[in-house]
Amino acid sequence: MSRFYYTTPIYYVNDKPHIGHAYTSLATDVLARWKRLEGHEVFFLTGTDEHGQKVEKAAQDAGMDPQSFTDRVSQSFRLLAERMGYSHDDFIRTTEPRHKAACQALWEELVRRDEIYLGHYEGWYAVRDEAFYGPDELVERDGVKYAPSGAPVAWVKEPSYFFRLSKWLPELLRRYELPAGDPDRIDIAPDSRRNEVRGFIEAGLKEFGAGSPKLDLSISRTSFTWGVKVPGDEAHVMYVWLDALTNYITALGYPDTSAERWQFWPADVHFVGKDIVRFHTIYWPAFLLAAGLKPAKRVFAHGWWTIEGQKMSKSLGNAIDPLALVEQYGLDPLRYFLLREVPFGNDGDFSRSALMSRNNGELANTLGNLANRTLSLIQRNCDARLPAPAAVAGADSEFVKGSRHLPETVGTLLDQQKSDGALSVIFASIREANEYITIQQPWALKKTDQERMAAVLRHLHDALRLYATILQPFMPGSMAALLDQLGVPEQARRLEDLSTPLPGGIPLPPPAPLFRKIEDAA
Missing domain, CATH: 1.10.730.10 (Isoleucyl-tRNA Synthetase; Domain 1)
Known part of the structure; x- marks a missing residue:
């Protein structure tokens, strides 16, 4: 018997769940269930990402304090997991005390290893993405600059702690290229995402050179307060991605690496959407290596769903509530359709x-x-x-x-x-x-x-x-x-x-229909 650790991304609680959230967790659930069917021991983690400027603003817009807001929205993701029949072993929230303690322990370990330093940051920042972008990544329309994701950006300058990301980029490239089966390999799939990540790093190294501070990562903020406080400097909160990514080891007991659950680390597969592959394949393994921990073995980034041929967006109001689909068509037909309709990794259309x-x-x-x-x-x-x-x-x-x-x-x-x-x-x-x-x-x-x-x-x-x-x-x-x-x-x-064949002569109950036909898809 072997151990396997599978994770969904933790879902951002600035809005209610949609079909894309259901899809990622479903793929994770199927693999976890399969490994248990094979007789293996499995740990399957999902949960919610509840800090950051975006959540703080969404709470303000809803007329609520951030904790009450995240309590409400996180519950909707927990309900989705229950109604979709996911077999997760833990549901983590980044506002839990255990998670804050793990984040601060990881920060202190990185400080101890001289992987963090204080400076100031200025650059183009997208609140919606919680990410900075280089000038060459931006497009301008009607005098407004936008990130590749379509999120508007603004110029931000503030004091910040930095992580020495530049130090680890050559090592990440080396690990991407190791042959399958090598225990140090970081596997990124599908190949299109691996090529995307590798190209992003190579472009940065070519422009600035290995070890350049320009390639280091800003990992704290002072412009808002809803987040995990930086140990020893509470004017700063941790960059939401350092906070969020740490959930994968929080759930296994970090910083107590003698905990029984810790035996599941490193993760066998992180399932993510293609929009967050960079965070999981560059920042996350770099944080782990810098802290003396093993990175996850594999990151798989799937595509996006369109809805009846249209891009899913708030402005169009076409996001589909998966629980409504379960109510209308049944749980198993929906589970089957989502994983059968398109190759996992490609974009697909829900109709x-x-x-x-x-x-x-x-x-x-x-x-x-x-x-x-x-x-x-x-x-x-x-x-x-x-x-x-x-x-x-x-x-x-x-x-x-x-x-x-x-x-x-x-x-x-x-x-x-x-x-x-x-x-x-x-x-x-x-x-x-x-x-x-x-x-x-x-x-x-x-x-x-x-x-x-x-x-x-x-x-x-x-x-x-x-x-x-x-x-x-x-x-x-x-x-x-x-x-x-x-x-x-x-x-x-x-x-x-x-x-082991079943013995003959077993009495069998009268058969009953397994699936009802859908007469009207509307």
Whole structure:
């Protein structure tokens, strides 16, 4: 048994959750559930990022103090996690005492190692992004300068503590290029994000040179107060990204590296949106290396969702509440659609008609119909009892043997964050099972060869057990219901249990529909 640590980004509480938040956490949840299914020990972390100028302003706009505001909005993210069925082991908030203590301990360790110094900062700052940008990154429209993200920027000058980021940039580049499997490698995926990060660092080193203070990072602010106080200088609050990123080690007990949870560090995968990949692949590993800690093994940055072909934005008012979608279409169809519709890592478009098509065509017709046909035939023709394990005849060979390697294939694809690919191969096998039942016609065999009929139904039942088992991470509720209908005991639903056939003669309950068809996607 191995240990795995997976994290979502902690979500910024200046607004309510939308479909993008649900998507990131869902991908993390599926991988965490898969590893548990394999028998491994997993720690899965999510939570909320509650400090910074943006939150302070949002609270003011809402007529609330920052703590009351963050209490309210953080709860909406906790509710999202519960309603979406995420299997997280901890939900962290950056306003918790344990987190403030961890941030201050990390700061003091960086000071002890001479990685922080006091100076002053001036530059183009975007409040919305909580980030500074170089002049060459800005665009100007109607006399206003904007960051690449579209956020307006303003010139800011204030005293600041700096982190010696320039010292660590060559080391980061070295680690990006190490071969797969090297324990020091920092893996960034997909490749387009790795190239983006590497290019950003190389451009800075080319312009200013290794070790230049111009490449160091401002890590404190004096222009607002809502944040973690800098130890020994409370006129400063920590830069929100130093504060936020530390959550990943706070939850494991830092600074107590003898804590039981600390055994999960370093993280196996940080799941993030592509807009925050720079913070997770440059600043975060540099902070950790400078503090004498190991960086995360892998950062995977996924794309953005558009809504019915339009960019999701406050101005358009088209952000979709995922809880409303769950209410309208059901939890598992939504979970399935989000991870099946586009390759994880690419941008994708959310449309209700596409969700309806996936639900009706793949869940209801392909999987649901196969389960209903098979189990109904067993009910009618086998006295509602599971047929005994059957030998594989020549006509069964291709179908039965073709499905045996599915768990291994799915596991490999999920380790590469290819959830859409994993679902694709599973449903390709389910379509083969539908072809198999059509060709073998067990309903006709009832009249001519009852032994052969029982064998065909048993092979189909075994295949359904396999599909239901490996689809549990994606659709836990629906697959628990299918495993119940298949007569699989709750204690026999891990991957290793598939090697032990169920005994014949088990009574099976009458089948019930797994997925309802969506008649109107509007």
